[in-house]
Amino acid sequence: MGELIRLDTRRPSVEPLWREVVGRRLREHRRRRGQTLAGTASRAGISPQYLSELERGRKDPSSEILAAVVGALGTSVAEIAGQAQHDLSRGTTTMMAA
């Protein structure tokens, strides 16, 4: 929290955690669709609190939960994975800007 991290731009050896980049993308999808936490969570069959934890990268979703959430958002695991891969490949710098 608030710490400066030395970045090696030649090799992004410190990747953000998978759940962090996935969570960020899930939130982005939900907001872009104008959905509330409660609405998306209800469609996915999970609690709004749990969805919020997923979006904030606090919890690792099981593959079944991930599938349910992306289904509720009208997207796919493949799409989220591609976006998360993109975020990971850019390294950590841009992840701290959000």
Added chain:
Amino acid sequence: MGELIRLDTRRPSVEPLWREVVGRRLREHRRRRGQTLAGTASRAGISPQYLSELERGRKDPSSEILAAVVGALGTSVAEIAGQAQHDLSRGTTTMMAA
């Protein structure tokens, strides 16, 4: 097991589970590097049994475990995610051929 599944080729609405495609790719990386379950697991700080379960898609790894395993394999979460995305995008048919 052994059931026929009707595939909708227009829209792959039934994606394989994330842990299944990731596990398959982890195993592929390990074998290509000529590493044993025991060797990779030791470097990742997990048991060979657990690594085997991950490779077979039986368990969802935490993001920390995933990072440890890809590190032990000399690859990255981004690379695995990209490959898994590719597998998911191809749909379920090819996943059943392995």
